[in-house]
Amino acid sequence: MGRTSGPSQYPVAVVGLDCRFPGAPGPEAYWKLLLSGAHAIGERPASRGASAVPGGFLTDADAFDRAFFAVPTADARAMDPQQRLLLECSWRAIEDAGISPTRLAGGSVGTYVGSMSDDWMRLSLAAPEGVSPRTGTGSGRSMLANRIAYQLDLRGPSLTVDTACSSSLVAVHLACTALRTGECDLALAGGVNIVVGSVLDEIYAQAGLAAPDGRCKPFSEAADGIGRGEGVGVVALRLLEDAVRDGDPVHAVILGSAVNQDGRSNGIMAPHRASQREVIATACRRAGAAPQDIRFIEAHGTGTPLGDQIEVLSLGDVFRDEQGVREWPLAVGAVKGAIGHTEGAAGMAGLIKPVLSLRHGVVPASPWSGEENPRLGLARRSMELITEPLALPADGCRAGVSSFGMGGTNAHVVLATAPL
Incomplete structure (x- = not known):
């Protein structure tokens, strides 16, 4: 049953989460990196395009256990690495909520993903002889959310959100709204970014927005532009009253x-x-x-x-x-x-x-x-x-x-x- 929101909305519980960011292959490592006060900006791998500007990059971003998710070999080869990362991250976020992902099959679970990258699509279309039906399912941006819903058999709303840099926080907002209106009982909200081209580097540079050393320096006298980074994160969300009733872990409340x-x-x-x-x-x-x-x-x-x-x-x-x-x-x-x-x-x-x-x-x-x-x-x-x-x-x-x-x-x- 839908719920209406007034001046104080129905609170939403963060019941599970997972992430991978530069220098941090999981939530515990992310927390340790943050506590250390260090940064994870380093040399750009050769697989990330022609630019030599440093940035924050994931290690093993191309690794994927396709057999675990029952993805055929040809499909896995065509899949945007962002799809793979989101699928793995979603699975772990659900487990972090104390839920077996297989138990969600056929359930009213929403999938909301923020992304702004078309790098994989550009690479896929650069070799026309390699274009196949899998090019669409492997590189279409809509498939970032739909791949999770398909592989896990989730039946709630599923959409990829692109509002540029605010995409994944907008995805969280939409997921919370869906929970409050009863469109789903549990929602996965996430965001992903992998750099496999240098087009956006050129755009930032020509617009005067790129930091020459690849580092963001927020609110500093030395601030001189954007340093690019990669990452993926997913949170599992439920209405707080439902989470408390069912004894779910609650990390924080929206x-x-x-x-x-x-x-x-x-x-x-x-x-x-x-x-x-x-x-x-x-x-x-x-x-x-x-x-x-x-x-x-x-x-x-x-x-x-x-x-x-x-x-x-x-x-x-x-x-x-x-x-x-x-x-x-x-x-x-x-x-x-x-x-x-x-x-x-x-x-x-x-x-x-x-x-x-x-x-x-x-x-x-x-x-x-x-x-x-x-x-x-x-x-x-x-x-x-x-x-x-x-x-x-x-x-x-x-x-x-x-x-x-x-x-x-x-x-x-x-x-x-x-x-x-």
Whole structure:
């Protein structure tokens, strides 16, 4: 039965998760990388295109146990590596929720995947003599979500979302909406990004958005552009009341979310302060959270001078405290400094970090590059960068995650500590 959402939406539980990011082949390794304060940016493998610019890359991204998933050899050869990674990651996220994936066959399970890469399609079509029916099922972007649904026999909604850099956080928003309206009983929301070409490198470089050293430096005086990264992440979601009733593990709770668009702003690729402010404020309102209730923000934090400035201004519009209500400044982190900009998976990288932080009761320090950009005026806007591990209140707290798409589609999610 569908549920309507009011000022405080039905909370959604994160009951399972899995991920692979640069330097981190699983959630525990991801958490250790974050706690270390190190970054995982390194030399670009030869298989990732002609560019020599460093970035954050996965190891063994081409490895796949096709027999385990009963995928025929010819199909496996045609499959985008992103399909393979998502299939493996989804399986492990379901297991992390304490569920046998085979038990979901035929069930009302939704599949929502964020992605913005067409690299595999371009490579597949570069050799016309190799085009076959499997080219469509192996490289079509819609198949990223549909492959999971097909192999696991999931009967809920299945769709791939492309809003550029905000794709996977928008996928989470849509998955939560589907749960609240009764379209599915459990939802898998994920994001993936594998770099197997250099087209986007050229686009970033020509647009003046590429960091020469391949590193994102969010909110730093040295910020000079985007460093690319790879990754995959999936969360398993259920309505909190259902998860608690059935004794599911709960890593964290999604209290509310929002998505909007910049519309006609100062260029289709330029961020828009008013729209970012509105999407954050709307998510907080839907979550029933006052601005002073939010302890920390996992920022979009690309490390472009304009992007950093607009994001800080929009956060200041929402969270700046001129009445002295806040007990502490709003703490701001950005995982892109550790693993790079994982594009279609960026929202998932950003979401899983605070989910783990809320579960462990501490927010890792971000690997900042150089000094804070003084032009951003963080202190006078009631904000501070997380330069040391931030201990969270023993009785729990709330956090926000932002993800902003290159074409202007913005998303924000408000999280809370799991109930005791």
